[in-house]
Amino acid sequence: MVGRAYIARRDRKVNPEGNFDKQKRWYPSEREDAEGSGSNVRSPSAAWPFSYMLRCRTRKHVANLVQRGLQGLDVPPDIAQVIARG
Secondary structure, eight states, rough: OOHHHHHHHTTTTOSEEEOOOOTOOOOOTTOTTOOOOTSSSSOOOSSOOOHHHHTTTHHHHHHHHHHHHTTTTOHHHHHHHHHHHH
């Protein structure tokens, strides 16, 4: 399950759930931010506006979301679909 979701995100077929602010920095949604925004990743800045998005495309992050989904917690739609397919 993790492999399929990870590859879809890695290849940008699916985007992590989140929003941009006025300075075009990307922030994850609450469902997407399973590890917490402060997890060992620099905060978005003008020079690095996608630092959180890059983290949300990692295998570790996707595995964490799949685990949360299997526990019955709310997860982004792409992860929920992968879990439903088994």
